[in-house]
Amino acid sequence: MNFEYSEKSIAFQEKLRQFIARNILPVQEEVASFHRDPDNIWKRWPGIDAMKEKAKDEGLWNLFLPKTYGKLSPGLTNLEYAPLAEIMGRILWSSEVFNCSPPDTGNMEVLAKYGTPEQKDTWLYPLMQGDMRSSFLMTEPNVASSDATKIETSIVADGDDYVISGRKWWSSGAMDPNCKIAIVMGKTRFDAPRHLQHSMILVPMDAPGLEVIRPLSVFGYYDSQEGHE
Numbered sequence: 250m251n252f253e254y255s256e257k258s259i260a261f262q263e264k265l266r267q268f269i270a271r272n273i274l275p276v277q278e279e280v281a282s283f284h285r286d287p288d289n290i291w292k293r294w295p296g297i298d299a300m301k302e303k304a305k306d307e308g309l310w311n312l313f314l315p316k317t318y319g320k321l322s323p324g325l326t327n328l329e330y331a332p333l334a335e336i337m338g339r340i341l342w343s344s345e346v347f348n349c350s351p352p353d354t355g356n357m358e359v360l361a362k363y364g365t366p367e368q369k370d371t372w373l374y375p376l377m378q379g380d381m382r383s384s385f386l387m388t389e390p391n392v393a394s395s396d397a398t399k400i401e402t403s404i405v406a407d408g409d410d411y412v413i414s415g416r417k418w419w420s421s422g423a424m425d426p427n428c429k430i431a432i433v434m435g436k437t438r439f440d441a442p443r444h445l446q447h448s449m450i451l452v453p454m455d456a457p458g459l460e461v462i463r464p465l466s467v468f469g470y471y472d473s474q475e476g477h478e
Contacts, residue, residue, distance in 0.1 A: 254329070255329055257324075257325070261329070262333060262336060264308075265337070266336060268303075268307060273343050277340060279294075279296075291424050292426065297345065297346070301346055301379050304348075309347050310348055311377055312325060313349045313354045313357075313358075314357065315330070318361050318362070334349065337349060352384060353383050353422070356384075356385060356432050357373060360372055361373060368451065381429040382422055382428045383428060383429070383430045383432070384421060384422035384428050384430070385431070385434075386420045386421075386423065386434065387400070387434045389402065389416060389417055389418065397447060398443045398446075400415075400436060403436055403439070404435040404437045404448055406437075413450065413452065418465060423461065429455075430454065431451075431454060431459075432452075433450050433451075434448075435447070435448065435450065
C-alpha cells in the first residue's frame, strides 16, 4: 500500500506551516497566558475569531472532512489529511483556528452524513462556518462507559418528543461558551441485543432539563464537566 504523501497534501502541509509561523507562533505565549488566568478558564481568547477569518481566506478551513462528503469537503483523503492534523496538533489550541477541532469534527461528520436538511441548516452549516461549537456526551460516572454497552442513559419517545434520563461526564466541548448543540449517546432499546440498543440524539444546550453541574479537573486543571440530561 502506498503511504507517500500526494502533491496536494504536501502543498497543504507547507501552506499550513507558513500560516502557523506567521499567525499562531507569535501569539502562542499570549494565548497560554490568557488561559492560565483563573478568570479565563471557560472564556475564548479574544483574537480567535479574527484568526479564523484569516484561515478561511487562505483556504485552510474544514480540512478534516473526507472527499467522500462531496461539496462539503475540501477534497482530501484521510491519508492526505493525517499530516495536517499532526501539524495542527503540535499546538494545543491551533486546530480550532482551522475548524478542525474535536468534538466538532466528529459531530460535523455525523450531521453531514445523517442529518436532515433542517438539522443541517440549524447545526451543521453554522458549525462548518465556525459560528458555534458542539459537544459529545457519551461517558457516565457510575459505569465503565468507554464500553458503550454499559451506558445507562435512556432515550424514550414521548409523542413528537424524546425524554432523556441520565447523567454524563467528560462531556467533551460542553463547557465552551460557544457550545450550542450536543450529540448524546443513550439507549432506546434496552431489550434488544446488547450491541443494538443505542441511539444518538441531538440536544440543544438550552433544552429544558439539561443542567451543567460543575467542571471536572485533572491534575489540578479543569478539563470538562458533568451534567444531567
